[in-house]
Amino acid sequence: xxxxxxxxxxxxxxxxxxxxxxxxxxxxxxxxxxxxxxxxxxxxxxxxxxxxxxxxxxxxxxxxxxxxxxxxxxxxxxxxxxxxxxxxxxxxxxxxxxxxxxxxxxxxxxxxxxxxxxxxxxxxxxxxxxxxxxxxxxxxxxxxxxxxxxxxxxxxxxxxxxxxxxxxxxxxxxxxxxxxxxxxxxxxxxxxxxxxxxxxxxxxxxxxxxxxxxxxxxxxxxxxxxxxxxxxxxxxxxxxxxxxxxxxxxxxxxxxxxxxxxxxxxxxxxxxxxxxxxxxxxxxxxxxxxxxxxxxxxxxxxxxxxxxxxxxxxxxxxxxxxxxxxxxxxxxxxxxx
Numbered sequence: 447x448x449x450x451x452x453x454x455x456x457x458x459x460x461x462x463x464x465x466x467x468x469x470x471x472x473x474x475x476x477x478x479x480x481x482x483x484x485x486x487x488x489x490x491x492x493x494x495x496x497x498x499x500x501x502x503x504x505x506x507x508x509x510x511x512x513x514x515x516x517x518x519x520x521x522x523x524x525x526x527x528x529x530x531x532x533x534x535x536x537x538x539x540x541x542x543x544x545x546x547x548x549x550x551x552x553x554x555x556x557x558x559x560x561x562x563x564x565x566x567x568x569x570x571x572x573x574x575x576x577x578x579x580x581x582x583x584x585x586x587x588x589x590x591x592x593x594x595x596x597x598x599x600x601x602x603x604x605x606x607x608x609x610x611x612x613x614x615x616x617x618x619x620x621x622x623x624x625x626x627x628x629x630x631x632x633x634x635x636x637x638x639x640x641x642x643x644x645x646x647x648x649x650x651x652x653x654x655x656x657x658x659x660x661x662x663x664x665x666x667x668x669x670x671x672x673x674x675x676x677x678x679x680x681x682x683x684x685x686x687x688x689x690x691x692x693x694x695x696x697x698x699x700x701x702x703x704x705x706x707x708x709x710x711x712x713x714x715x716x717x718x719x720x721x722x723x724x725x726x727x728x729x730x731x732x733x734x735x736x737x738x739x740x741x742x743x744x745x746x747x748x749x750x751x752x753x754x755x756x757x758x759x760x761x762x763x764x765x766x767x768x769x770x771x772x773x774x775x776x777x778x779x780x781x782x783x
Contacts, residue, residue: 467678470501471685473668474513474522477580477611478506479712480630481727482666484704485548486526489692491707497691498684508610509581523674524685528552528585529664529737530745532766537756541672544767546686546775547737548693549665551655551730554589555634557643558626559619566646569597578609578624585665586628588749592659593628593647595752613714619643632714632723639719650727661744664737664767665730672765683771690735690775697733701725735772742767 475483486504489495495502505522507513514531516522518540525531526548535542558566558575565571572594579586591601604626609618615633618624619642627634627643631650637643649655655663668685675682696704701721705713713720742763749756 465680466499466684468523468681469499470503471495471524471681472522473502473504473524473526474507474516475504475526476507476510476513476584477630478504479612479714480553481632481724482549482553482630483526484708484724485666485689485692485696485731487708487712488696488704489688491709492692492695494688494691495685498688500681500684500688502685507581508608509579509584509586511581511583511587517670524668524670526666526668528588529667529669529742529767530585530588530749532669533746533749533756533761533763534753536761536766537753541765542669543672543675543765544664544667544669544737545675545682545771546689546735547664547667547732547772548689548735549667549730550662550732550741551652551727552585552589552649552663552665553630553727553730554586554628554649555631555638555645556589556593556626556628556647557634557638557645559622559624560642560644562625563644566644569593569646570599572597572626573599573603574605575625576605576607576623577626577628578607578615578618579628580611580630581608582606586630589647589649589658590626590628591752592748601752612712616714631727632716632720635723635726636714636716636719639722649730651729655730659744659748661747662738662741663744663748664741667737667767669767675768683774686735686771687775687778690772691779693732693735694779696731734776736769737767739763 510527513525513527517525529544532542532544577590615629647658
């Protein structure tokens with residue numbers, strides 16, 4: 447009897463997984479070592495993708511624009527990156543859609559070299575400086591552009607330099623290759639605690655994000671060409687299930703459990719500082735994978751403030767994201783599991 451029950455369960459699981467249109471999924475990400483992408487690492491390390499019947503391969507690029515290029519070029523299927531790119535791509539007549547949110551705040555901090563900090567009073571003082579972002583056109587670049595606009599400056603008023611993420615950020619500051627950084631943690635926290643930079647704007651928390659952007663700003667998400675979602679709805683659901691499960695696990699996990707899950711090299715040689723940085727940003731992770739209408743509107747307003755190619759009237763926000771998969775994932779796992 448037990449054998450029959452066991453066989454029936456295996457058959458049921460196999461049947462569910464057999465519905466997946468594309469088992470082998472290639473995810474492109476820009477700077478996986480950053481805390482910005484911690485939910486992706488948690489999902490991967492805890493085996494949640496495999497539990498959903500997926501064979502996921504993750505390729506790490508220097509920044510969000512590079513990972514997006516991989517999907518546009520057809521070498522990857524899905525991007526784990528900033529939601530804002532779906533709006534940018536729609537303005538270029540290339541329809542992308544976000545289907546699960548992992549970051550409810552950008553976690554991006556703008557900091558100026560301590561050597562120049564005394565001369566900084568407002569964003570207009572950034573004029574002529576070298577700004578280190580993960581990659582030109584990435585969300586780290588977007589935050590800088592928005593800050594510049596608040597100071598009456600244009601993106602061309604500074605020099606944008608792609609420096610990647612993690613240890614590369616620290617070396618860029620140490621070597622004097624950049625005057626300002628717009629980056630994610632733990633790198634920024636390490637530089638800040640070492641007295642090498644001074645924070646001038648931050649979106650590490652929903653509160654900090656509200657202060658800078660005037661509203662909620664959805665950040666890291668899984669997004670893909672709309673055609674991919676249409677052709678592979680069960681695959682997309684499986685990806686969403688895995689991510690939402692990880693987000694729910696993170697809400698209950700202790701900082702030590704988080705530390706035990708991530709690869710040691712992600713801590714940049716300082717586990718205590720990594721935990722400190724994690725505690726700084728832990729409220730920035732999505733609790734349920736859902737993208738809010740208010741957040742989408744804030745993003746569009748921010749992009750339109752410095753990009754003349756994007757106008758509120760020219761963008762159909764409803765096509766840039768969907769919550770249908772996250773709703774089903776929450777129904778499957780429940781908020782307490």
